[in-house]
Amino acid sequence: MANQTYGSRFAGPESSTVYEIGLxxxxxxxxxxxxxxxxxxxxFQSNTFTGSGFxxxxxxxxxxxxxxxEGTVKPAKGWQFNVAxxxxxxxxxxxxxxxxxxxxxxxxxxxxAISSTFAAxxxxxxxxxxxxxxxxxxxxxxxxxxxxxxPASLMAARALRLPQHxxxxxx
Numbered sequence: 001m002a003n004q005t006y007g008s009r010f011a012g013p014e015s016s017t018v019y020e021i022g023l024x025x026x027x028x029x030x031x032x033x034x035x036x037x038x039x040x041x042x043x044f045q046s047n048t049f050t051g052s053g054f055x056x057x058x059x060x061x062x063x064x065x066x067x068x069x070e071g072t073v074k075p076a077k078g079w080q081f082n083v084a085x086x087x088x089x090x091x092x093x094x095x096x097x098x099x100x101x102x103x104x105x106x107x108x109x110x111x112x113a114i115s116s117t118f119a120a121x122x123x124x125x126x127x128x129x130x131x132x133x134x135x136x137x138x139x140x141x142x143x144x145x146x147x148x149x150x151p152a153s154l155m156a157a158r159a160l161r162l163p164q165h166x167x168x169x170x171x
Contacts, residue, residue, distance in 0.1 A: 011056045016041045033070040039063065044092075046108065048099040049147040060094030062108060082119040088112070100148060109148045112141040 022035035044062035047054045066088040073081045090111045095103040121135040 011045045011058045012043050014041050014043045014045055014058075029074050031072045033068075035068045036066070037068075038065050040093075044095075044108075046092075046095070046098070046148065048103075054147070055099040057098060059092050059098070059103070059108075060096065062090065062092050062095070064088055064090035064111070078123045078125075080121045080123075082121075083116070085114070085116040087114055098148060103148060106148075107145070109145045112144045114140070114142040116140045 016039060018037060018039045020035055020037040022033065024034075025032045041062045042060070044059040045056060046059050046062075047056055066086060068084075068086045070084045071082070075081070088111055090108050092103050092106055092108055095106075117137060117139045119135065119137045121133065124132045126132070
């Protein structure tokens with residue numbers, strides 16, 4: 001691309017193809033949604049960290065396969081429990097000209113393999129018609145690389161989670 005030079009904020013358009021199959025069920029007290037998908041993006045737009053900043057560039061091709069589940073249970077009046085889980089398996093099929101070298105066959109940054117949310121709520125209706133609603137949520141995402149091009153930073157972060165005798169050996 002003519003405008004796509006080092007340090008530019010321009011990237012060409014993305015073109016995607018997505019195949020998805022799913023199942024939705026509603027049994028009154030319980031609902032469930034399940035979907036599996038395969039997504040291919042030609043010209044995927046990626047921000048790559050170069051050490052002094054980010055470069056916006058188009059990867060040749062990026063793909064992700066995944067499964068999503070979402071469910072709800074209403075076991076008693078006013079109570080509702082929810083769960084949502086996603087598994088993603090992304091990769092750069094082709095990203096030869098990234099700002100940090102060939103990233104082909106590597107996992108794109110910022111995409112967790114597992115994301116999940118668990119929630120519970122209670123809705124109490126008073127005689128006046130007013131409601132007291134209590135809700136709690138917990139969200140989890142598996143660890144991810146935050147940007148392409150910073151493996152030294154990632155190794156330092158991983159070393160901090162190791163036992164003391166291993167951290168000493170890494171230094």
